[in-house]
Amino acid sequence: MKGRKIRVIVAKPGLDGHDRGAKVVARALRDAGMEVIYTGLRQTPESIVETAIQEDADAIGVSILSGAHEHYFREIIRLLKEKNAEDIILFGGGVIPEGDIPGLTGMGVGAVFGPGTPTSTCIEWLESKVREKRAAES
Amino acid sequence: MRGKGRLKKVSESEVCGDLLEGRKKYDQAVAKGLSRHPEMKEVFTTGGGIPLERLYTPVDIEGLDYCEDLGFPGSYPYTRGVQPTMYRGRFWTMRQYAGFATAAESNARYRYLLEQGQTGLSVAFDLPTQIGYDSDHPMARGEVGKVGVAIDSLADMETLFREIPLAKVSTSMTINAPAAVLMAMYIAVGEKQGVPASELSGTIQNDILKEYIARGTYIFPPKPSMRLITDIFGFCSDNVPKWNTISISGYHIREAGSTASQEVAFTLADGMAYVQAAVAAGLDPDVFGQRLSFFFNAHNDFLEEVAKFRAARRLWARLMKERAGVTEPKALMLRFHTQTAGSTLTAQQPENNIVRVAIQALASVMGGTQSLHTNSFDEALALPTEKSVGIALKTQQIIACESGATSTVDPLAGSYAVEALTNEIERQALEYIDKIEEMGGMLSAIERGYPQQQIQDAAYQYQRSVESGERVVVGVNKYQVDEEGGARELLRVDPSVGEDQVKALKVMKQGRDNVLVGNRLEAVRTAARDEGVNLMPAIIDAVKAYATEGEICGVLREEFGEYRENIVL
Numbered sequence: 001m002k003g004r005k006i007r008v009i010v011a012k013p014g015l016d017g018h019d020r021g022a023k024v025v026a027r028a029l030r031d032a033g034m035e036v037i038y039t040g041l042r043q044t045p046e047s048i049v050e051t052a053i054q055e056d057a058d059a060i061g062v063s064i065l066s067g068a069h070e071h072y073f074r075e076i077i078r079l080l081k082e083k084n085a086e087d088i089i090l091f092g093g094g095v096i097p098e099g100d101i102p103g104l105t106g107m108g109v110g111a112v113f114g115p116g117t118p119t120s121t122c123i124e125w126l127e128s129k130v131r132e133k134r135a136a137e138s
Numbered sequence: 139m140r141g142k143g144r145l146k147k148v149s150e151s152e153v154c155g156d157l158l159e160g161r162k163k164y165d166q167a168v169a170k171g172l173s174r175h176p177e178m179k180e181v182f183t184t185g186g187g188i189p190l191e192r193l194y195t196p197v198d199i200e201g202l203d204y205c206e207d208l209g210f211p212g213s214y215p216y217t218r219g220v221q222p223t224m225y226r227g228r229f230w231t232m233r234q235y236a237g238f239a240t241a242a243e244s245n246a247r248y249r250y251l252l253e254q255g256q257t258g259l260s261v262a263f264d265l266p267t268q269i270g271y272d273s274d275h276p277m278a279r280g281e282v283g284k285v286g287v288a289i290d291s292l293a294d295m296e297t298l299f300r301e302i303p304l305a306k307v308s309t310s311m312t313i314n315a316p317a318a319v320l321m322a323m324y325i326a327v328g329e330k331q332g333v334p335a336s337e338l339s340g341t342i343q344n345d346i347l348k349e350y351i352a353r354g355t356y357i358f359p360p361k362p363s364m365r366l367i368t369d370i371f372g373f374c375s376d377n378v379p380k381w382n383t384i385s386i387s388g389y390h391i392r393e394a395g396s397t398a399s400q401e402v403a404f405t406l407a408d409g410m411a412y413v414q415a416a417v418a419a420g421l422d423p424d425v426f427g428q429r430l431s432f433f434f435n436a437h438n439d440f441l442e443e444v445a446k447f448r449a450a451r452r453l454w455a456r457l458m459k460e461r462a463g464v465t466e467p468k469a470l471m472l473r474f475h476t477q478t479a480g481s482t483l484t485a486q487q488p489e490n491n492i493v494r495v496a497i498q499a500l501a502s503v504m505g506g507t508q509s510l511h512t513n514s515f516d517e518a519l520a521l522p523t524e525k526s527v528g529i530a531l532k533t534q535q536i537i538a539c540e541s542g543a544t545s546t547v548d549p550l551a552g553s554y555a556v557e558a559l560t561n562e563i564e565r566q567a568l569e570y571i572d573k574i575e576e577m578g579g580m581l582s583a584i585e586r587g588y589p590q591q592q593i594q595d596a597a598y599q600y601q602r603s604v605e606s607g608e609r610v611v612v613g614v615n616k617y618q619v620d621e622e623g624g625a626r627e628l629l630r631v632d633p634s635v636g637e638d639q640v641k642a643l644k645v646m647k648q649g650r651d652n653v654l655v656g657n658r659l660e661a662v663r664t665a666a667r668d669e670g671v672n673l674m675p676a677i678i679d680a681v682k683a684y685a686t687e688g689e690i691c692g693v694l695r696e697e698f699g700e701y702r703e704n705i706v707l
Contacts, residue, residue: 014265014277014280014281015265015266015268015269015271015277015278015281015355016265016281016285016354017349017353017354017355018354018393019354019394020393020394020395020481020597023594023597023598023707024395024594024597024598024601026707027594027598027707028598028601030707036707038705038707040703040705041354041703042277042703044277066265066281066284066285067284067285067520067521067631068280068281068284070280071279071280071281072280095517095518095519095520097519097520097628098519099628114485115483115484115485115518116484116485116486116518116611116614118604118605118615119601119605120605
C-alpha cells in the first residue's frame with residue numbers, strides 16, 4: 001500500500017481484563033507492517049477516542065469479552081461523531097453473540113471478528129478499508 | 139541407598155539386556171518402515187511444546203525413585219495425590235462457577251445447581267464488584283451484572299445466600315483485590331444465619347499477583363495488596379480456620395496463553411512470594427501453609443495435563459519443605475481446584491466443546507483434583523444457559539460414576555510417558571522459578587514484565603501455529619462446516635439489571651445509619667494507615683453497618699493509591 005503506514009489503536013474499554021486477544025491482534029497488525037498503539041486495560045470511551053484523534057489513527061480496534069460491547073461501541077461512536085472523527089474506522093472482537101453483530105454494524109462498527117478468526121482476515125479487511133478511505137480522501 | 143522402591147536399573151538386569159536389544163530391533167524396524175510409511179510429522183510435541191518420543195520405555199525414567207519421587211497417596215511428595223484413598227472415599231467437589239445479574243437471580247441459579255447434585259458453590263462477581271466500584275460508579279456503566287453478580291453491600295450478600303445454609307455448603311468466591319471486603323460480608327451473613335465464622339468453609343481467590351500478570355482485576359499497588367492478603371491469612375488462622383485463604387491461580391495465566399510448564403512455574407512462584415510475605419509478617423508457614431489452595435487449568439493435551447498436575451504437587455511439596463522449612467504435612471500438600479479451559483472452546487460448531495470439556499475434565503481427575511468446574515459448551519458465545527450448565531455438570535457425574543477412572547488411585551502413575559512428562563514439566567518449571575528468584579522474586583519479575591512477556595510470546599506462537607495449520611483445531615482450521623448462526627438460545631442479562639441495582643443501592647443508603655457508616659469507614663482508614671494493625675476487624679465492622687464495597691475500597695484507594703499496568707507488548 002502506498003503512503004504512510006496504517007496507524008491503528010487497539011483498545012480495551014472498561015473493566016474487562018481479558019487482553020490475550022487484544023495483544024495477539026496488536027502484534028499481528030504490527031508484524032503486518034502497521035503502527036499499533038495498544039492502550040492497555042481500563043480505558044474509557046473518551047480516552048480511546050482522544051488517543052485515536054491525537055495519534056491521527058486510521059482505525060480503532062476494540063476488544064470486549066465482558067458482554068458490555070453494546071454500551072462501549074455506542075459511546076465510542078457517539079464521541080467520534082461529536083469530535084467530527086467519524087472517518088476513523090472502527091472494528092471489534094471478543095465474545096460477542098452473533099445475533100448482536102447486525103445491531104453493532106448498523107450502529108457504525110465496520111466489522112466484528114469473533115473467536116477463531118484468523119488474524120490474516122482482520123489484517124486484509126483493515127488494509128482494504130484503509131485503502132478505500134484514503135482513495136476517497138485524495 | 140535409594141531404597142527398595144527403586145525401579146530395576148535397566149542396564150544391569152537381564153530383562154534390561156533384552157529391553158535394550160529389543161529397542162534396537164524396534165528402532166531398526168521403524169527406520170525401515172519410515173521410508174514407505176512416513177509419520178505425519180517429523181517432530182511431535184505436547185501442546186506446550188515438549189518434544190514427545192515415539193515410544194517411552196523404562197529407559198526414559200531410569201533415574202526415577204519410587205519412594206522419593208512418587209511415594210504413596212497422602213504422603214510426601216504427594217505426586218500420587220493428597221489423600222490416601224482419593225476418589226474411592228469421596229468424589230471431588232463438583233463446583234460450577236456461576237453468577238450473573240442480581241443477587242436474587244444468582245441465588246435462584248445456585249439453588250438450581252444444588253438441586254442438580256452440585257456439592258459446592260462458586261460465586262462469580264461482576265467486574266465493578268471485582269474492582270471495588272459500586273454499581274452507580276461511572277466506570278460501572280454497562281458492566282453491572284454482566285460477568286457475574288453485582289454485590290454492593292451486605293444487603294446484596296444476604297439475598298445471594300438466602301435459604302442456602304452456610305454451615306453445610308462450602309463456597310468459593312472469585313474475588314481478589316477486594317477479597318477482604320467480600321470475606322467480611324460472608325462472615326456477616328454467616329453470623330446472621332447463626333453460623334459462627336469458625337464453622338464456615340470455602341475459598342476466596344485472593345491472588346493479586348496473577349491479576350498483575352494475567353487477569354487484570356487489580357486495584358491497589360503490590361505492597362498494600364500483599365498486606366491485605368497477609369492480614370486475611372492472619373485473621374483467618376485465628377477466626378475462620380476451615381477457610382482456604384487464597385487460591386493461587388494458574389488458571390488465568392494459562393488462559394492468557396502460557397504453556398503448561400509456565401502455568402506451573404508462575405503459579406508456584408506466586409505461591410512462594412505469598413509464603414515469603416506472610417513469613418515476613420510474622421506468620422508461621424506450618425500453620426498458614428495448611429490453608430493455601432491452588433487453582434489450575436485443564437487443557438486438551440491429555441497426557442501433558444495429567445503430568446502437569448502431578449508435577450505441580452511434587453514440586454510444591456519440595457519447595458515448601460526445602461525452601462520454606464515446612465514440616466507439617468498438611469502445609470506441604472498442594473490441594474487444587476480445576477476449571478476446564480475456556481480458551482479452548484470454539485464459537486464454531488460449539489457442540490464439539492462438550493467433548494473437549496469431557497477430555498479436560500478427565501485429565502483433571504486423572505491428575506487428582508479436589509474440585510472441578512466444567513465449562514459449558516456455549517461459553518465462546520455468551521454466558522451459559524441453564525441447559526448448557528446442566529450438561530457440563532452431568533459430564534462430571536458421568537466421569538465420576540461411569541468411567542471407572544475413579545476406582546483406583548492415580549491410575550496413570552508408572553506410565554513411562556506420563557512419568558517422563560511429569561519429570562520434564564517439573565524440571566522446566568523449576569528452571570523458571572529459579573530464574574524468577576534470581577530476579578529478586580515474583581514482584582520484581584512482574585515489574586520487569588517477565589512473566590507477562592513469556593505468556594504473550596507463547597500466546598502469539600499458539601495463534602500463529604493455528605493459522606499456519608500446524609496446530610489443528612477441529613471446526614476452526616480443519617473439518618469446518620457451514621453453520622447457520624444467530625438462532626441459538628443464549629443467556630442474556632436484562633439491560634434493566636443495572637438500573638434496578640442502582641435504584642436498590644440508593645434505597646439501601648437512605649435506610650442505613652449514615653453516621654455510623656461514616657465512623658466505621660474512618661476506622662478502616664485509621665487501620666489502613668498502621669501496617670501493624672490487621673485490617674479485617676475494621677472492615678467487618680464497616681460491612682455490618684452496610685457500608686458499601688465501593689465506599690470501603692474508596693477509602694483504601696485514597697490510602698493505598700492505585701496500580702498502573704506495566705504494558706508489555
